[in-house]
Amino acid sequence: MRVLVVEDESVLREQLSSALIAAGFVVDQAIDGDEGLFYGHNYPCDAVVLDLGLPGKNGMELIAEWRSAGVNVPILILTARSAWQDKVAGLEAGADDYLVKPFVMQELIARLHTLIRRASGWSHNLIKCPPYELDRSAGTLAIEGVGIELTRYEYRLLEYLMLHAGEVLSKTSLTEHLYADEAQRDSNVIEVFVRRLRSKLDPDSTRLPIETVRGAGYRFVTPKQQ
Numbered sequence: 001m002r003v004l005v006v007e008d009e010s011v012l013r014e015q016l017s018s019a020l021i022a023a024g025f026v027v028d029q030a031i032d033g034d035e036g037l038f039y040g041h042n043y044p045c046d047a048v049v050l051d052l053g054l055p056g057k058n059g060m061e062l063i064a065e066w067r068s069a070g071v072n073v074p075i076l077i078l079t080a081r082s083a084w085q086d087k088v089a090g091l092e093a094g095a096d097d098y099l100v101k102p103f104v105m106q107e108l109i110a111r112l113h114t115l116i117r118r119a120s121g122w123s124h125n126l127i128k129c130p131p132y133e134l135d136r137s138a139g140t141l142a143i144e145g146v147g148i149e150l151t152r153y154e155y156r157l158l159e160y161l162m163l164h165a166g167e168v169l170s171k172t173s174l175t176e177h178l179y180a181d182e183a184q185r186d187s188n189v190i191e192v193f194v195r196r197l198r199s200k201l202d203p204d205s206t207r208l209p210i211e212t213v214r215g216a217g218y219r220f221v222t223p224k225q226q
């Protein structure tokens with residue numbers, strides 16, 4: 001899952017980024033409102049952590065611009081304690097949740113997981129596409145209740161595919177969700193991970209959970225159970 005962090009205080013921005021990376025997110029960092037706006041429009045992400053008090057365009061303006069441009073990504077706003085009333089305005093402008101500084105990092109990560117789940121139409125921590133079951137709090141996969149070992153990248157890719165089960169996902173969008181660093185992105189790598197996932201999810205080639213859509217990308221075809 002890819003998260004955009006827009007925060008001008010460098011110490012907090014770094015703390016946020018390392019905590020999110022440690023929790024398995026891919027992180028983009030923006031140091032002010034203008035950069036945040038640029039990322040939000042050009043790099044699709046799964047959630048935004050947005051400080052309201054920013055140089056350049058402030059957080060409230062970003063929310064308004066994204067929402068009016070149809071960017072529906074879940075937004076978690078950060079507000080200074082002295083400006084707590086801003087959170088009301090932020091929520092009214094279209095933010096989804098807020099935290100008042102200082103906050104506990106685990107709380108922020110838990111809130112982000114909830115926001116992303118809700119935005120994807122999932123109401124709990126398990127993504128079930130029987131016989132596949134992904135436990136997002138533990139970061140594990142089970143097939144008919146039997147645990148399967150996945151590497152970090154395999155897990156990330158599968159999580160994204162299962163969250164969007166039934167949708168065609170381009171190799172480009174998949175690589176963007178796997179790698180923060182553009183220099184590391186190579187859509188050929190996705191083919192390798194898909195092949196490895198297929199052999200783990202479907203060793204006998206009987207279920208064919210991941211369909212290749214020629215010229216378009218991949219689709220997780222095993223239906224999800226709500």
Ligand code: CA
Nearest residue numbers: 008051053054
């Ligand atoms: Ca600030």
